[in-house]
Amino acid sequence: MGRKHAIVIGASLGGLCAARVLSSAFDDVTVFERDPLPEGPANRPAVPQGRHVHLLMARGAAEFESLFPGLLADMVACGVPILENRPDCIHFGAAGHLLGTTHRLQDEFTAYVPSRPHLEWQIRRRVLALDNARLMDRGVDEPVYDGHRVTGVRTADGATVDADFVVDATGRGTRLPVWLSQWGFERPREDTVDVGIAYATHQLRIPDGLIDEKVIVVGASRTQPRGLGMLYYEDGTWGLTTFGVGKVPAPTDFNEMRELAEELLPAHIGAALHQAHPLGDVALHKYPTSRWRRFDELDRYPRGILPFGDAVASFNPTFGQGMTMTSLQAGHLQRALQTPDPEATFLAATAKSTWPVWTMNAIGDLTMHGADGPAPWWYRPVGALFDQFLGAAESDPVLAEWFLRRFSLLDSLYMVPSARLIGRTIRHNMTLWARSNTVQLVADDGDAGWVFGLWPVLVR
Ligand SMILES: Cc1cc2nc3c(=O)[nH]c(=O)nc-3n(C[C@H](O)[C@H](O)[C@H](O)COP(=O)(O)OP(=O)(O)OC[C@H]3O[C@@H](n4cnc5c(N)ncnc54)[C@H](O)[C@@H]3O)c2cc1C
Structure with a gap:
């Protein structure tokens, strides 16, 4: 050549x-x-x-x-806003699990x-x-x-x-x-995976000082087929995108978009959106199929x-x-x-x-987001295990950080946790399960409760 x-x-x-x-x-x-x-x-x-x-x-x-x-x-x-992983800068919902706001992650990584x-x-x-x-x-x-x-x-x-x-x-x-x-x-x-996604976006101006976060993302989940993203841009405006997956329409009218935000986001963001001024018309986009x-x-x-x-x-x-x-x-x-x-x-x-x-x-879309397409038998158990992992990551910063780094395609493109992290997930979820059942058992039967109360200590 x-x-x-x-x-x-x-x-x-x-x-x-x-x-x-x-x-x-x-x-x-x-x-x-x-x-x-x-x-x-x-x-x-x-x-x-x-x-x-x-x-x-x-x-x-x-x-x-x-x-x-x-x-x-x-x-x-x-x-252009730069995010250095400060907990007040990101509100991150993945498959129905809230990561990243409640705790400071271990290692820093920078996003733009x-x-x-x-x-x-x-x-x-x-x-x-x-x-x-x-x-x-x-x-x-x-x-x-x-x-x-x-x-x-x-x-x-x-x-x-x-x-x-x-x-x-x-x-x-x-x-x-x-x-x-x-x-x-x-x-x-x-x-192909028929994801059936609909997007609607409004550009907004929001008075300064009402929202500390610069990136707000809430993905769709099994129970909520709609999500949203809000980004603060270099020109001082915000982009608010709502979307629906699995052929569920996205809210397109600004009032409906705000209602979804109020449903999915902390109260201060919903309140700030009441003072927002939409700029121009709503933009719509359909994305039927990943290919x-x-x-x-x-x-x-x-x-x-x-x-x-x-x-x-x-x-x-x-x-x-x-x-x-x-x-x-x-x-x-x-x-x-x-x-x-x-x-x-x-x-x-x-x-x-x-x-x-x-x-x-494909695993996420076909097992959680109502998409259509060929799904090998192992997609469903892997999807369920991942749901468990994200559940534990809500309150375990080590797991949350691992997820956020992999989701950002850092370290490796493979979203496969090590045996050590899987063990950590199981222990964490058992601890959470035992804690919630301890409360239940103490309420139900004060005598038996102490036995189950020990379980979280033993599995730690
Ligand atoms: C709704 C939506 C949201 C997205 N959000 C994100 C996101 O949050 N993050 C992210 O990383 N990615 C996102 N993406 C994906 C991202 O936009 C693309 O991966 C990225 O733009 C790279 O695309 P590309 O350059 O290959 O093609 P495109 O961006 O589609 O560009 C193709 C270009 O080719 C030109 N062209 C086509 N035919 C001809 C021709 N015959 N002669 C000359 N020019 C031609 C077009 O005019 C166009 O400029 C999103 C995509 C969509 C649809």
């Missing part, structure tokens, strides 16, 4: 990360984007998800920083809360500043395939632009499966083109992992370009990092 010119289709976060990596391996990089790109941080019609709360996981922030050194400091200088348009703008201007990369406001109709490899693209204005390598970062609507079949290859199998296209499983795959970002895997957005998973693919691409078979190497590495996160999401 020559290393003169690489093309990226799509200038959202995926395409921009790919462009950064390619700029170190090719003489020139051209990014084609069909959506007019704004000068500053602004929502774009082609990225409708940008109007809804976008959590940047701690791992994603670190990966973006390694691609674009100085990014995080610049964001903070622009007013840029709005999605701000993050994309910060990254876009860094790509624009690269000597050998340029952004073209032009759509791509299709890649050009010569029977052996992809040799460039045909743009929407009918021009053919040659390239040694093409990255398709057109998002979850990618047409790469169609192009593959037109070129005589199989279409990739698709793993993982298994390009990695194809027996034959063409040279010269790779899918990237959501084009490979689009994750349930309520878990806030998409951008971070995209940032991991940038590392895979970097390493793959140093091998003789970058296409196969990248696809295999991406499949390896996608599997644990995809599987854990």
Whole structure:
């Protein structure tokens, strides 16, 4: 493969990360984007998800920083809130369990809360500043395939632009499966989970001093199919997103959204929302299906083109992992370009990092969130065990911290606790169970109560 010119289709976060990596391996990089790109941080019609709360996981922030050194400091200088795990800064509900507010966690980790348009703008201007990369406001109709490899693209204005390598970062609507079949290859199998998610978001202004937290997230649970996220942004506004899972509609009217917040959140936040001023109209978004296209499983795959970002895997957005998973693919691409078979190497590495996160999401969605899709027999017991783990994590900071770090995709992508942590969970839950039953037994039978009262001490 020559290393003169690489093309990226799509200038959202995926395409921009790919462009950064390619700029170190090719003489020139051209990014084609069909959506007019704004000068500053602004929502774009082609990225409708940008109007809804976008959590940047701690791992994603670190990966973006390694691609674009100085990014995080610049964001903070622009007013992006930085969270250093202070207990007053996060209110975190996971699958019906409340973590993170009641106690200080053991180890610190830092999170950043840029709005999605701000993050994309910060990254876009860094790509624009690269000597050998340029952004073209032009759509791509299709890649050009010569029977052996992809040799460039045909743009929407009918021009053919040659390239040694093409990255398709057109998002979850990618047409790469169609192009593959037109070129005589199989279409990739698709793993899907019908999550049936509906989003509604209002941007708000809330008077200063009413809410200390900067990130408020309450996920859906078995008993509550609706959740919400509230993020404080760099421009002093708040994003309030409500969502429903399993085809349950999200409240869309601001009064209904506030009622849900009052139901799910501590009283001071509900009270603050009574003094909030909604800005503009509510934004709505439907996300019916999480989708993982298994390009990695194809027996034959063409040279010269790779899918990237959501084009490979689009994750349930309520878990806030998409951008971070995209940032991991940038590392895979970097390493793959140093091998003789970058296409196969990248696809295999991406499949390896996608599997644990995809599987854990699928377990949560299919066993707790009313989603439809194929579920192996072991999903249900694993889901039940995880529910036990999160129950214990409500009052055990060690377990809560382990969960929050893994959920932020730090340390490892595998959400599999060690035997020591499983033992700790069992002991903790038995202690809690015994305590509550001790109270019950003392109330029921004062003589027997002391025996059960010892149990928490014995199992500690
Ligand atoms: C509702 C919602 C909420 C989300 N929340 C979070 C969150 O909280 N945290 C998180 O980490 N992730 C979240 N995500 C996921 C995150 O937005 C994506 O993972 C991330 O944007 C990377 O996507 P991408 O760049 O691969 O594709 P996209 O962002 O979809 O961008 C594709 C780009 O390709 C361009 N394009 C398409 N076709 C062409 C063409 N033919 N020619 C030229 N350009 C083209 C489009 O205009 C667009 O700019 C959310 C997603 C949704 C839907």
